[in-house]
Amino acid sequence: MSERRREGPSWDWDSPNCRAQMDQIFFRQHDYIQKGTTEHKEFWTFFERFQRFKTKKEMSGSGVAEGHRKEERDRKTTIDLGLPKDYDGRYRINISVCTKDVEERLGTGRSDQRNRHSSSGPRSQEIAACRLALLHFLDFNQRQSFGKLAKLRSEQKALPIYQYRDRIVELVQTHPVVVVAGDTGCGKSTQVPQYLLSSGFSHIACTQPRRIACISLAKRVSFESLNQYGSKVGYQIRFEGTRTPSTKLLFLTEGLLLRHIQADGALEQYQVLIVDEVHERHLHCDFLLGVLRSLLLCRPDLRLVLMSATINIKLFSDYFNSAPVLQVPGRLFPIQVMYQPIPAEEQPSRSEKLDPRPYLRVLQGIDQRYPPEERGDLLLFLSGVAEISTILEACQAYANHTKRWIVLPLHSTLSLAQQDKVFDIAPPGVRKCIISTNIAETSVTIDGVRFVVDSGKVKEMSFDPKAKMQRLQEFWISRASSEQRKGRAGRTGPGVCYRLYAESDYEAFASYPVPEIHRVALDSLILQMKSMGLGDPRSFIFIDPPPASSIQTAMTYLREQGALDPRGELTSMGSLLAQLPVDVVIGKMLVLGSVFNLVEPVLTVAAALSVQSPFLRSAQHNPDCATARQPLHSNQGDPFTLLNTFNAWVQVKGERGGASRKWCRRRGLEEQRLYEMVNLRRQFKELLRSHGLLEVLEERAPSGGGRGQRRERLTERRKLHQLKREHDLAEGGKRKVLRLEDGQEVDSGSDTDQDRRGKEATGGQDVDIQEVKFKLRHNLSELQEEAAASQDLSSRQQSLLKLLLCRGLYPQLALPDEHNANRKDSEQVFHTRNKQGVVIHPTSVFASDPEVLHVPEEGNREGPDKGDSSRHQLLAFVTLLETNKPYISNCVRVPALQALLLVANSLDSNADCTRLVVDGWLEVGLTGEGALNVLSAALTLRADWERLLLAQLGQGTLGAGGGSRAKSGGGLGVPGVSRKDLEKLADGLVRFLLYTEVSYSLCRLTGLQVQNLYVGPQPQTELSEGPAPNPLFPGKEVKPDPIKGGLRVTNYFTYNCLTDSKDLYSECLRTFWTCPHCDLYSPLTPLERMSHEATCKPPGEQQPCQDKEGEGVKAASSSSVAGLTRVYHCDVCNQDLTLTSTEILKHKRQHMHSGR
Amino acid sequence: MEPTTDEVSQNMFNCQLCSLSTPFTYYGQKPPNTRAIVLLEECFVTKDPFSPDRERFLILGSNCSVCHIPVCVGAGCSIFYTKRFCMQCVNKHMDQFPSQIQDELAKKKRSSKKGVS
């Protein structure tokens, strides 16, 4: 090399100029490797190494030629292979690069014309050197890639399932249903889809119970099937997917496949369906199997593969007409089982904390028996979070002392960063001790576990239909779970499983866990069945039918919710709710919100209530977090706190982008949940839009800006896409080595730690992948507008929003106990219709501020009216869950009387309407005049509300097509929903909510009262001789109620059916009354008066004409109208206008016309 | 919903020695879009699955120049030395190969034996 330098004084490999000349020869545009690509850069790095290597070799010298000659002499074979005499590494490479044409054109490479021109162009020597390096570079790359391929193939072959490959394919080809049963590690989830794919099946869907598994399997299988960069293998989950028209294998969740069936009953788009993990017996999976069972009848060509652990296989085979079963052995190392039952004196009694001694003994035993150099971590299964923190504390004390353990908790309420820690590696001589719920039994797999401690307990959710309450209770696990837990010790080597129960206990365990379908409320399931047209849910053939009572409870509930009609058929509301992937109550909220143009805040609230709370429990006791959270709190209720939080977060995102991470940490917020919210929110919005419940705004011209700005945005998007790709490629990343202190943080949300993690998770660069995805998915300025629209709600909007939430959540209402004002904050008690004595969950805003729920002392009241007030309140809540106590969470407070009158399913009154019984459990006592006014107003509002809601649901479009007529409606043509009608209704509701100043008493009925509530059917009176026309709802009839007695005025209001009722028309009930609209003044009964009110409208309404509507009405409703408007920037006028959405549309249209 | 044929009857490359089996997309000396690059033997080629670049090719193997069986390019199955030789043929004609290659193979044999025992 030194010689070369001397000869060509101007040639310097390090000079950019010289390299550029080589680039012109070898790395032109369109060449295999092009200038400027990463590969090109890699080549030059390779080149330098290669040159150094060559020099070193040249210097050491060698007798190549000699050696070969010797060989030649010894030759004995008959065939001459014709190999060259002298060895050259070049001969080992099967690639050549021809550049002669270029060289000639450039006139380079002439070894003879050294001094021609003063040019410093490369000579043939240099070109040859570069070419050789390039060949070695290409060869090196070939070897690397082939090495990967070979390794992949040999790993695939080593899997236990590989031997069954042909058998599986054959079975699937010849049978409609096949069961593949294999234990952990046999490779079924990754391999079976590939076997089918490569044997010629396409259009394969493979369901998974967990979203995360869909993503990781798609990633792994696309890599294994050599399609890492293609879209042959994809996934689809709630918010994202990688599916394209060329996708042949799709991983998706069970719920999503069910939705596909909802849309395409025969599932024509698939040829093979693989249902994985059927043994887990999730609700969706059981249901899916039932649906597929009947679907097979009309799709005889469809192939169904069930994959299961080796648990209860016969059940599945039998369900599908004795489908063939293929059993594959798992790949587990031997595991030694040690039964170490907890001695009586260490057994925790009820309500006591766990005794940590049995657990500590296991740790000590491991320390004594196994030298620290022998690696292997410990996984400890406990039933719940409280149990985990008890044992965690004790183990950490022990670890502190021995310095041989790092103790980490694992459960789903931890932050994701904390959960992620369990995958990090312990330093040498130290073991991880992971204390987990059953999340580590199937959902989370941690490698390197050698020891398992199994408490034998699990906490499981069950549904109590009587109390309408979920319950989290501790149970013994099943033998199947016990085996699953044990198996976690033998994944990477032989292991030990310590069972903290006796072998006889084990024998007494149930074989399998109770399937979910037997434990949970079936509301959503039944709704979905109805919308799929599966007939009577009671006659549906489930693999393991749920109790008939559960189905009945769900049907009743859905009827109460208005999703099913009295005959059990889907209502228009119901069919809409069935499309929404959320709880019925949340779905109702969304529908109601879209009607009132309160859609932005409702979308946020519905999304927030559908994901885990973003507020980390661990941060609650951190005073800094509490202070920082304070401004987000709303004493209206938890949904409002969530709304504030989301809006504030969006603003931070808009102003400071990635800084939102820090903002969240300060407040003890899990940002991931907010990302989930924003995604879910968007999905809801699209769903509402596709059902015509939202105006479809014309495709926004990419909000203003010239071409330059647009290009800028495009560049940014491209950059973001690049970042995402890079992140996706940096698969897994390296795990961090834990420090001993990592196990010591009892307080979780330590700042530095999470910060460190956030950065590490993205491979050192300070790229927050969530932020990148967020930016790709959402239009931030649009989102900011939406957040702004729901930020500073006026008190009118707020009360209307509360009413919508309440109507959505109904019948989930709780009444504060009358003695709460005299109790400590921590002892506030509430009652629901079905469950007495529930408490507010400590995370709720009302737990720390219960006074806002107390009835204020109202001046100089005395005597029998002591309990009377106009300020009674109720709580509407999202969940009622019993753990150690029955807790209600996510509560919002509402004015009691108004809310009940507007949302309750059953209102019963006495003759003068001074006594009302709501839903058979709450009694409202009113006095005289006010009673009738308020009841009458409520009936009118409800009728209007119902009419508009129905019209909207039936009609599907709002605003844009104001003139169109709705088809639905009780026999009468319901006029199209006009914006004006809606605004009038909104205004009416708000007035009713805010300005009803009626004093009343509110209490629960006692058991005895409930029994003797109704007068019951009455002997024929003159009234029932001929059906009287219903004056409130012309066209309907007022009939005596056959059960309660009295008169059924509407489907929710029965008049005069309560036992203390007087005779319907007895004179004493007539009072003189003046109609505010006409000149009527006469003695009327309550019913007569109500009927007059219903027909006698103020003059302005009878003739809905702009002029008569007048300034008065406009002024009165102006504040609510203002709430429905937003600032709109018109590019054409170049003006900011304050308009409602409809007005914006009109405004735009006006430009469209004038533009023509 | 016929089974698509591109996978089944798709051209499969099968190494006769290690039974590595994977589809190939091109056979010959001039894979598409490789410009100046030419292969010195007729190869079974596929798109490099580990490169995000669509145009990268990956040589899977070729036919042994002596016995003509298809073999993969893995070091255990074949070597290329101006031509492709399957390991069986290399062993048969070991003496014709230069000492560098002989030494290399001997070393490999030793280390793989050690690995097994």
Ligand SMILES: [Zn+2]
């Ligand atoms: Zn091979």
Ligand SMILES: [Zn+2]
């Ligand atoms: Zn051969």
